[in-house]
Amino acid sequence: MVTLAEVARHAGVSASTVSYVLSGKRSISAGTRERVERSIQELGYHPNAGARALASSKSNVIALMMPLRTDMYVPVMMEIAVAVATTARGHGYDVLLLTREEGPAAVRRVTGSGLADAMILMDVELDDDRLPLLREAPQPAVLIGLPADTAGLTCVDLDFVATGALCVEHLAGLGHRDIAVIGEAPAVYERHTGFAERTLEGLRAKARELDVRLLHRPCEVGYGPTATTLARIFDERPGTTGFVVQNESAVEPLLGLLRLRGRAVPEDVSVVAVCSDQVALQASVRLTSVSLPADEMGRRAVSRIVAKLEGRGADEVELLTPKLTVRASSGPAPD
Amino acid sequence: MVTLAEVARHAGVSASTVSYVLSGKRSISAGTRERVERSIQELGYHPNAGARALASSKSNVIALMMPLRTDMYVPVMMEIAVAVATTARGHGYDVLLLTREEGPAAVRRVTGSGLADAMILMDVELDDDRLPLLREAPQPAVLIGLPADTAGLTCVDLDFVATGALCVEHLAGLGHRDIAVIGEAPAVYERHTGFAERTLEGLRAKARELDVRLLHRPCEVGYGPTATTLARIFDERPGTTGFVVQNESAVEPLLGLLRLRGRAVPEDVSVVAVCSDQVALQASVRLTSVSLPADEMGRRAVSRIVAKLEGRGADEVELLTPKLTVRASSGPAPD
């Protein structure tokens, strides 16, 4: 393996000079810089990550703590990860993949070992057990999601309360008085995952405000569970004409089931989904949806982390404003 | 941050003794070990990753190069990543997430900088541009997938040729003489992704052998494209009674579309999918499928990497034998 010292010898300069050429922290004459750069090329030199981390106390790695369950939002999680990885690379950082399942131990490992310079955490629960550690960690962190207490934390998330409100508002505006919500899997609520509860909160508040009847039912992933949930909903509220689908994987089954029941979308029944634009456009009916800007959340999270690593930017909660796009799945309520 | 030296002072021993307690590379008396371990606990010591990497030339990190597209098999990729991350942690390794898109440059970065001790590559193309570098890299690597030339490489993959054959065999055995294949997106074939081409090869070979007519059509992700593809298939081969679905995301749309056309599954039409068991079970019809053992592939890949890092295990291609599970979506051909 080629070392700094070899490059220095090859270029006829000292090691520190090579280091300064690389980091740009001191001015180097054009001639020397060129000579060094040529040597680096010729020898195929790559700085040793460990040595660099040791000497500079910076690893140039961002840790990403990701949930590895498969009971929810896999594509969204993936999309966030993609955005994080790509954006981070753009800023010169690599991404270390940690599992949400390791919990606080992983946080401790990172903060203790200097494995990473900063952390991005996904799948934040309202009262997340990683938060206390995070607050005292020397490394900055950004949450993608919103816990109950955000003091001393930086968060990026979609404003799910507004998202819920927006869905109800849209349907109510079209004259729907009976709205059903196909929610996340029960386990998601049991974990007190922030976004699920907040969406519900927004849905309920707006429903109360606009005097619309709202029925919320959690729903496991899969066609069967969706069918059961739908049947229950129609049993309980036969007059339901509006649906809000929070659970991406329930979208296609729901549309299929409505078709089977002879309920036309959007003539008889309107559907609003909270999902990525991709899903909304690929479904069998082009869905009216509030988009889940996974990509943007990932990018923002990295930007904030990088800002903090560079000493800019304070702790702050950034809630992205949801946007509802009207497509072919919603229309006026039948009379 | 607590250092080895501080632990040593606290325990009243030398730094090297602490190091040996940690690594177990030399015997330590029970008393000393306990004292040191207590100090480690009390001080909350975590070894510095950079220093460790520098001194031992081992980073305890495995790089995972993952495709970050969303045009195919997102859940499968995710499942593999999960398995890799979890298994790796079980062996004491962390996982560095690299994007497939960085291509050979990422391989060079890893091999040059000592960022990782080994690499696992996904989304392998038949003539992958990362392979030459890999062959001369000092770090071991495992491919999840199968390139055309496997000399000097270690690969883990499902035997997709056998998978294709199995699907045709099953349908032909039920009396189907006209089989259509809903394939991956055209881009996947254009990239010469190994598994797609191999599956097709297996399908074709077996069809020829059993004298069955086979129609293969690539298909973009989404309901619309699936509908178009299906329409074309029935135009071209109205007598089609057997379907092989290679593309997970086409499963639910296909079932819905068949229902719309009034073709009952499995009475009129049989469907065999190549997908994870989860998808097979969650679809609107419990699918006869060849399962994609993503989890096992991830685990095997890590096992092989760890073996190589420990000096065991040679270069080898490991093809997992596909298993077809008969469920409710396939039955005898109508006459």
Added chain:
DNA sequence: GGAGGGCGTCGAAGCGCTTCGAAAGAGCCT
């Protein structure tokens, strides 16, 4: 009772890089 051999521990030398202080030279002013 002295030689030989383990066992347990220590000290010191790096691993490859960053970074600080200082030296060497060049250019300018008085």
Added chain:
DNA sequence: AGGCTCTTTCGAAGCGCTTCGACGCCCTCC
């Protein structure tokens, strides 16, 4: 011409850990 500043480069220290050789001790064996 001497002193000053500014630019460019160098040398050396040190980041926290691993690891090798060596040392001291106790036990065993003839």
